[in-house]
Amino acid sequence: MTGSTIAANLSAQDAARRMMEVGTNNLSNAMNENYVAQKVVLQTNATQGKAQGVRITDIKRQFDQYLHDNVMNQTSKLGEAEATHEGLREIQRFFGLFGEKEDTSHLMTEFFKSLDVLSLNPTNPQSATDVMRAAEQVAEHIKTFADGVQKERLETETLIDEAVTEVNKILDQMEANNREMAFAQGKRSNASALLDRRDSLLRQLSEYLPVENLKRSSGNDYIQTKSGIPLLISKARHLSFNPSSQLSAQLSYPDNGLQGIFDVDGRDISNQIKSGKLRGLLDLRDKHLPQTQEKLDELTVHLTKAVNSIHNCGTSYRASSTLTGEHTIPGADNTERDTMALSATGMLRVAVMNTNDNKVVSYTDLDMSTVTNVFDFRNAINTAIQGDVASFDMRLTAGGTLEVTSGAATLGVAITSVGAYAIETETGKGICEFFRLNDFYTIDDVQPPKTLTSAVTGLAGTDGFDFTGTLQIAVVDKVSGTVAESHNLDLTTAATLDDVITAFNGSLTAGSFDMSIVNGALVINSGNDDLGIQINSIGELATENTTGESFQKTFGLQPDTNPRLGAANTIRVKQTLKDQPSLLARSILTDQTITMGVTEGIAAGDARIVDQMVNLHKTTHDFSSAGDLNPVTTTLESYAASILGSESRNAANAKQSFEQIETLKVNAVEEMSDYSGVNVEQTLNDFQLTSIWYNAILASQHIFFNALNRVINVAAAA
Numbered sequence: 211m212t213g214s215t216i217a218a219n220l221s222a223q224d225a226a227r228r229m230m231e232v233g234t235n236n237l238s239n240a241m242n243e244n245y246v247a248q249k250v251v252l253q254t255n256a257t258q259g260k261a262q263g264v265r266i267t268d269i270k271r272q273f274d275q276y277l278h279d280n281v282m283n284q285t286s287k288l289g290e291a292e293a294t295h296e297g298l299r300e301i302q303r304f305f306g307l308f309g310e311k312e313d314t315s316h317l318m319t320e321f322f323k324s325l326d327v328l329s330l331n332p333t334n335p336q337s338a339t340d341v342m343r344a345a346e347q348v349a350e351h352i353k354t355f356a357d358g359v360q361k362e363r364l365e366t367e368t369l370i371d372e373a374v375t376e377v378n379k380i381l382d383q384m385e386a387n388n389r390e391m392a393f394a395q396g397k398r399s400n401a402s403a404l405l406d407r408r409d410s411l412l413r414q415l416s417e418y419l420p421v422e423n424l425k426r427s428s429g430n431d432y433i434q435t436k437s438g439i440p441l442l443i444s445k446a447r448h449l450s451f452n453p454s455s456q457l458s459a460q461l462s463y464p465d466n467g468l469q470g471i472f473d474v475d476g477r478d479i480s481n482q483i484k485s486g487k488l489r490g491l492l493d494l495r496d497k498h499l500p501q502t503q504e505k506l507d508e509l510t511v512h513l514t515k516a517v518n519s520i521h522n523c524g525t526s527y528r529a530s531s532t533l534t535g536e537h538t539i540p541g542a543d544n545t546e547r548d549t550m551a552l553s554a555t556g557m558l559r560v561a562v563m564n565t566n567d568n569k570v571v572s573y574t575d576l577d578m579s580t581v582t583n584v585f586d587f588r589n590a591i592n593t594a595i596q597g598d599v600a601s602f603d604m605r606l607t608a609g610g611t612l613e614v615t616s617g618a619a620t621l622g623v624a625i626t627s628v629g630a631y632a633i634e635t636e637t638g639k640g641i642c643e644f645f646r647l648n649d650f651y652t653i654d655d656v657q658p659p660k661t662l663t664s665a666v667t668g669l670a671g672t673d674g675f676d677f678t679g680t681l682q683i684a685v686v687d688k689v690s691g692t693v694a695e696s697h698n699l700d701l702t703t704a705a706t707l708d709d710v711i712t713a714f715n716g717s718l719t720a721g722s723f724d725m726s727i728v729n730g731a732l733v734i735n736s737g738n739d740d741l742g743i744q745i746n747s748i749g750e751l752a753t754e755n756t757t758g759e760s761f762q763k764t765f766g767l768q769p770d771t772n773p774r775l776g777a778a779n780t781i782r783v784k785q786t787l788k789d790q791p792s793l794l795a796r797s798i799l800t801d802q803t804i805t806m807g808v809t810e811g812i813a814a815g816d817a818r819i820v821d822q823m824v825n826l827h828k829t830t831h832d833f834s835s836a837g838d839l840n841p842v843t844t845t846l847e848s849y850a851a852s853i854l855g856s857e858s859r860n861a862a863n864a865k866q867s868f869e870q871i872e873t874l875k876v877n878a879v880e881e882m883s884d885y886s887g888v889n890v891e892q893t894l895n896d897f898q899l900t901s902i903w904y905n906a907i908l909a910s911q912h913i914f915f916n917a918l919n920r921v922i923n924v925a926a927a928a
Contacts, residue, residue, distance in 0.1 A: 277882040278409060282416040284875035286485040288868070289417040293490025294498065295861075295868040297366065301502060302861035304358045305854055314355070314509070315850040317348045322827040325820055332796040332817040333527050342783060342791040348513075349651060349781045356459070356506045356778035359499050364457040366495040367468075373418055373487050374451040374471060380415045381433075381446035387411065388430055388442070415441075419486035437482040439473055447474040459503050459776030460657070463496045466739055498860070501837030505853045506778035508836035513846055514651040514781060516826050521650035522642040524795030524819030527812060528565045529622025530786070535612040536646035538655050539584060540684065540744045542693040544606040548585035551679070551747030553760065554578035556632030558625065558641055560591050560614070561799055562599050563811040565622045570804050570811045572598035578632050578641065582750045584612075598806070610691075612645040624811055626799035636751075636760060648795060650787065654780040658686050658742025664732040665766025671708035671727055677701035679752030681761050684744045685720045685736050694741060695720035701752050701761070707732070732765050795819045 305313075321344040328337040391404045408423075408431060415421050420436040433442035441447050452469045454461065461467040463480070470480035471488065483489050541547035561573035574594030581587045588604045591614075595602045601617020616623050625642050634644040642648055684696035697717040704710045711725045722737030734743050745762055752761045761767075787793055797816035800809065826846065833849055835841050838856055842849070 274882070277878070278412075279422075281875070281878045281882050282413055282422075283420070284871065284878045285413055285416045286420040288871045288875045289487035290485045290490035290493075291864070291868040291871045293369075293487045294494060295864040297362065297490075297494040298498060298857075298861040298864045300362060301359070301499070302857055304362075305355060305857050313850070313854050314348065314351050315847045315854070317344070317351050318513075318847045318850060319827075320344050321348050322824060325824045328794075328796070329817045329820040329824055332820055333814060335792060338791040338794045338796075341794060342787060345650070346783045346788065349783055352506060352510055352513075352778050353781055356503065356510075356776075359502050359506070360457055360459060360779065363495050363499045364454070366491055366499070367453040367457060370471070370488065370491045370495065371451050371453040373491060374449050377415065377418050377488075378446070378448045380411055380418075381442055381448065384408065384411050384415070384431065384433060384442050385444075385446040388444075392430060417487055419483045419488050435479075435482065436484065437479075439479050439482060449473060449479075459507075459779050462500070463492075468496070502853075502857065503775070503778065504836040505839055505856065507775060508833055508839075509846070509849055509853060510653065510778040510781050512831045512833060512849070514649075514653055514777070516829070516831065516846070517650045517823060518646070519640070519643050520819060520822045520826070521795045522640060522646070522648045523626065523822075524648070524798050525622075525624035525626075525812060526793045527796055527814065528568070528792065529563050529624045529799075529812065530793050531565075531616045531619055531622055533614040533623055533625070533642075533647040534607070534786070536649050536652050536655070536784075537612070537644065538610045538691060539606070539612070540686070540746050541610065542684075542696070544608075544610065546693075547606055547610055548583065548588070549748050550584050551749060551751040552581055552583050552587055553635045553747075553751040554581065554587075554633060554641060555635060556630040556641075557628040558632040559628045559799060559801065560595065560604075560623070560625050561804070561811050562595060562602055562616050563622050563624065565620055568810045568812055568814075570806050570809050571621060572602070572806060573804055573811075575628050588612075612647065614647065624799035626801055628801045636762065649784050650795070652780075652782055652784050653777045657688050658744045660736050660739055660742060662734040662743050662745070662767050663728075666732070666764070667730040669707060669727055669730050669732055669765075671706060671711065673707045674705055675701075675707065675764070676755045677704060677752060677761065678755060679750050679761075680748040681752040682746045682748050683714055683718065683725075683734070684746070685718060685723055685738075686742045686744050688740055688742050693744075695723075698748055732767070734767070 321341070324337070324341045324344040328334065328341050331337060387404055387408050391401050391408070412421065412423060412433070415433070421433055421441065422436055424432040424434060430444070431442060432440070434440045441449075450472045454468060457468075464470055464478065470478040471483065471492070473479050480492055483492070539547040539550055541550060556578050558576045558578050559573060560576070562571045563569060564571055572595045574591060576587075576590050576594070578587075581590060584606070588606075591604045592602070599616065599618075599621065601621075602615070602623075603617060604612065604614045607613050614623050614625075625647065627640070632641045633639060634641060637644060646652075678701060680698050680700050682696055682698045685694045686692065687694055695718055697714055699710065699713045701710070704713065707727070711727070714725045715723070720736075720738075721741040723735070724737060725732070725734045727733070734745075736743050745767060747760065753759065754761070754764045757764065796819050797812045798818050799811050800813070802809075804811075828845065830843050830845055831849070833839070833842050833844065838860065839852060842852070844852070
């Protein structure tokens with residue numbers, strides 16, 4: 211055996227030994243899902259064109275970037291789908307399934323059934339109590355659902371915060387791994403384990419948001435989101451999130467209190483996160499759950515309006531001594547509230563009755579077209595009745611609501627229309643409904659909006675108008691309801707829309723107030739999320755003389771037509787009715803000729819109000835688009851059932867999507883594992899063959915050196 215043969219033999223021995231080491235390492239990590247199998251790269255040694263054995267030139271990871279990226283992509287999609295699936299599943303569990311338990315639709319049916327029973331005997335106290343109990347169950351059911359939605363949103367806030375914390379932990383681990391890889395590269399040592407760890411951390415990170423690794427010329431990792439937001443350069447660039455400790459239906463993202471996710475430079479990157487658990491949680495908080503809230507609010511508003519519009523027209527069989535309004539009249543104080551214009555038509559009858567015999571003690575029929583403001587209305591009623599019943603009073607409470615009181619427990623008050631229906635012309639509501647004097651269900655007052663945008667478009671500053679009257683625009687604190695600043699403008703001095711805009715912009719400064727024309731629409735903005743806009747007429751209604759319409763109607767500025775978000779969270783049966791079911795309105799004050807002291811104000815068997823409420827069972831309503839439900843004309847019960855159905859459908863779709871993406875991820879992981887994982891059977895076969903080769907090399911070396919030893923011994927003996 212020549213010297214070159216010996217060298218080749220030793221080279222092959224070293225190659226075989228190292229191949230067995232790699233095989234052993236592969237086998238020992240066969241169950242490690244983050245381990246990427248290694249393979250040796252052999253090269254033939256050649257001297258003067260002749261093969262002289264083999265040597266190992268490199269040990270490579272069996273890694274495919276495309277397969278790895280596919281796993282990361284599917285992981286991001288699965289993280290988003292899982293967050294959505296979990297959130298909607300919780301809401302479905304909360305709402306329940308059809309037939310599983312009593313739902314809102316069923317409870318409404320029971321409410322209308324109780325009214326039907328009451329209509330047979332409207333003076334039956336037990337039937338009245340049963341109606342109030344059924345009504346309260348409906349309200350509590352809706353409110354419980356709505357409160358559950360807000361609780362789920364608050365829990366989602368916590369999950370977002372936890373997810374951001376986990377992202378930052380992973381980035382810190384990647385930063386440390388980066389340093390170790392740089393050290394290993396400097397020592398020219400094998401960094402396969404560090405690369406495995408890096409790829410595992412990347413996959414963990416992709417569960418929360420889509421990321422990619424851009425290698426720098428130095429060899430270090432540069433991690434960024436798919437939308438280009440850097441997360442790791444030389445240092446980890448942490449994300450931040452400030453969760454809300456309290457969450458109501460009014461809070462929204464991004465303009466009304468809810469925070470987004472920010473990068474290290476303080477930029478809100480929420481909308482740039484396209485998938486992953488963070489995307490799913492953000493969508494759950496900002497889209498899916500608010501859509502559920504919208505549907506509940508839509509149902510609540512229609513239910514309360516429908517029932518209240520009827521109940522406000524009636525009275526209890528023994529009339530209540532006090533009617534307290536729920537509507538807060540705009541204004542800084544009651545002096546200012548009294549000056550607010552009241553535009554109404556029709557004849558309104560207000561009567562005081564003896565509760566013992568139901569006989570009318572005093573009454574007045576007021577032509578509502580003769581009153582111009584709240585004070586005129588109160589003064590006309592008080593002047594007419596107080597001559598007979600000195601204790602009677604129609605007044606404004608300290609909170610700015612209208613209250614009518616007989617002044618004595620033995621006297622009751624009732625209100626109705628005589629002839630033409632008495633309505634407030636701006637809203638089209640009956641007078642009692644406008645002031646909410648005899649509500650059945652109550653929800654919190656509509657909060658003044660931050661921004662009012664006219665429904666009328668195509669406006670220009672040079673447009674001329676023929677207005678009369680005084681208009682007040684006030685900036686109101688949404689929490690306290692107090693006026694932060696206001697300005698009164700005599701509209702007769704304004705010839706154009708520009709005149710109106712200039713007058714208000716020059717006088718109101720609170721909250722960066724601004725009135726302007728944007729894309730042909732009149733836009734009034736308080737400039738502050740905590741401040742709302744209120745528009746009122748002072749004295750007589752501010753009117754455009756050509757059309758006869760008010761300033762608000764001229765431009766389509768009527769915020770009261772839009773229910774406040776969160777109505778479902780505040781619905782309740784009016785407290786006085788809960789305390790005294792006998793005050794349930796069942797009858798209507800007589801609109802016939804009255805002889806005081808003789809005429810009974812309310813007929814004992816009168817069930818007209820109850821009958822009208824019973825008919826709501828089959829009355830259809832025009833529901834607006836809400837959440838994922840399109841506009842529809844249907845009954846209250848059917849709409850309640852459609853909410854339950856939509857939540858069930860959304861949960862089922864989210865589950866199906868999750869399972870489909872989960873399958874895609876499993877397939878992607880298996881495909882990558884087939885390529886990068888350890889094939890135990892193949893590795894064992896290779897190990898066995900390499901072992902045979904290695905042993906053969908050792909055997910040939912043993913034979914050679916034994917022969918060489920004998921030759922040396924013979925030579926020494928000679």
